Amino acid sequence: MASSLVSSKEAQALGNGGQGSVCQVVHQTAPSDRSRWDPRWERCRQSWQKVCPSPEFVHVLWDDDGLRSLVEEAFPEYLEVYDRYEQHIQRVDFARAAMLYLHGGLYVDMDVEALGNPFPHLPSGKVSVVGSPYTQNERHQNSMMASPAGHPFWRAMADEAVRRRSTPGVYKTTWQLTGPQMLDAVVDARPQDVHVLPTGKFNPAMQSPHFTAPHVITRHFCTSVWTHTMDINGMLLYQAVQAGDYEQVEQAASAGADLECRDYAGLAPAHHAALRGDARMVRLLAVLRADLGSRDKNATTPLHYAVQVSKIEVVQALLEHRVDTQGRLLEGSAA
Incomplete structure (x- = not known):
């Protein structure tokens, strides 16, 4: 190069x-x-x-x-x-x-x-x-x-x-x-x-x-070019969540993708599913045993993001899986 x-x-x-x-x-x-x-x-x-x-x-x-x-x-x-x-x-x-x-x-x-x-x-x-x-x-x-x-x-x-x-x-x-x-x-x-x-x-x-x-x-194509916590399977999982491709998410998980892989902003697949308002994806990630309470670098959880963007169906999906509703951001606010 x-x-x-x-x-x-x-x-x-x-x-x-x-x-x-x-x-x-x-x-x-x-x-x-x-x-x-x-x-x-x-x-x-x-x-x-x-x-x-x-x-x-x-x-x-x-x-x-x-x-x-x-x-x-x-x-x-x-x-x-x-x-x-x-x-x-x-x-x-x-x-x-x-x-x-x-x-x-x-x-x-x-x-x-x-x-x-x-x-x-x-x-x-x-x-x-x-x-x-x-x-x-x-x-x-x-x-x-x-x-x-x-x-x-x-x-x-x-x-x-x-x-x-x-x-x-x-x-x-x-x-x-x-x-x-x-x-x-x-x-x-x-x-x-x-x-x-x-x-x-x-x-x-x-x-x-x-x-x-x-x-x-x-x-x-938003492949998180320089991410430091994804291998190829992680990239495929991340891209599938972004695209709302449920079948590809299951295939990537079966191939060994890390469900907690992070993009360069520190967001896990569950964060992106919440931001997209994709309640079905949140439930699928829960079935695959992803951590729905994972935190990014600001201690923001998927629940925080769902509330911030007013995605009520996602909030309901997260609450179904008993996520922590008292988690606080670094500056102290809860969801």
Whole structure:
């Protein structure tokens, strides 16, 4: 995998190459250990090579060492902070800012499939991000972002990530520290810098009818790329819960999937079933002996989430299985 890239000057000369334009480079990142690759990633990679063909476009796959070198070059004063992040996904999130600051172009997660070429939709001089359909967690996705090289938005993003890490007790989850919720804050602070790509065409929700619509340009399979507690069976279980595929959930469990596997936000399958309002899935997970009282990094249980999003059927399903109704979040509130 790549640990270096064409220079910013060379990248800027590719494609349209105008001042402030988004150079025609497609960046992706993946774990060095290919046993952690989801089976769909290769198909998604090939989709980008098809809609953005070489030599007009440059495709670069960054590995762990390459990501660290990006941070060392772009933000050397923050390299020590980068090395101290507890979760690998946090380092990956941080390195995306360095990647686009140094080289510009388009960053996409490995599980984003291209059905059309998004580059005509990326305005010059702007940072482009995708609106999120999962608004209970975030308003913008960091799974697909683009800009010209040297855009100050990315330095602001690195600064905000460092500020959050140095504010003890306030920002606890990856989502808040380096992920989409942190991105939301930078977008809010610099709205003049940002063009938001509509979620109806870019990365619509998997359960949405837009997901398979002919006008969709990209779609995101949400495989939790850098999660540190899932093997392949865990990924299949997680994806099946997200998609409401009960048969696939049973198959993944039979294959040995860990029912307590966590995504990079610290959520277990039961949390996601509650957030989706899927009472049938909650009951199925209970039959499979999942822990319906499991807690995420903020001590939030599936019951907390069901109450927060007013999913009464899920609350009833959880109460049928005698979940703890007195469990408290870190700040002290109960469900």
